Amino acid sequence: MATLSVKVVPGASRSAVVGWLGEALKVRVAAPPERGKANAAVLALLAEALDVPERAVALVAGPASPRKTIRVEGLSDAEARRRLS
Template sequence: MPYTAGPDGLKLRLRVTPNAGRTLIEGVEALADGSAVLRVRVAAVPDKGKANAAVIALLSKTVGVPKSAITLVAGETARLKTVVIAGDAPSLIARLPQ
């Protein structure tokens, strides 16, 4: 799975495609190294953090938490990103697309 549950929330690994035709979560994808990521497409361009903001907004809407509860912790300028979502990990996992 593309996430790790912790006492304060959920660490989620993403593969983001910016400048896509639509903004959506496609589902879980396996990378060449065997790790899993959540595949996300956003229509925003990768300029001055616009794509990162779109990813955070999409995740916020999907799992039902405020945007302030989501923190980008790795991959600010990369396609592979890691975010932390604050909250109850089991309920957050239940709201993620499988």
């Protein structure tokens, strides 16, 4: 099981995985930061980028913060980092 520290920028012009900022992964999403829309967009974007089903990606901490902790089932930390690089 991989655990990712993610820095989220909601309301961007387009959704994208930007890259690594130290130990945190920077992610931009077009969804607004209201009623969980940005969180759902982050989970969907990471599932696609990691090539895992959406149900394997879960928000563990930081639902109302730009800094989030995401858990990915079925991947090691090293494999998740390799797929995102």
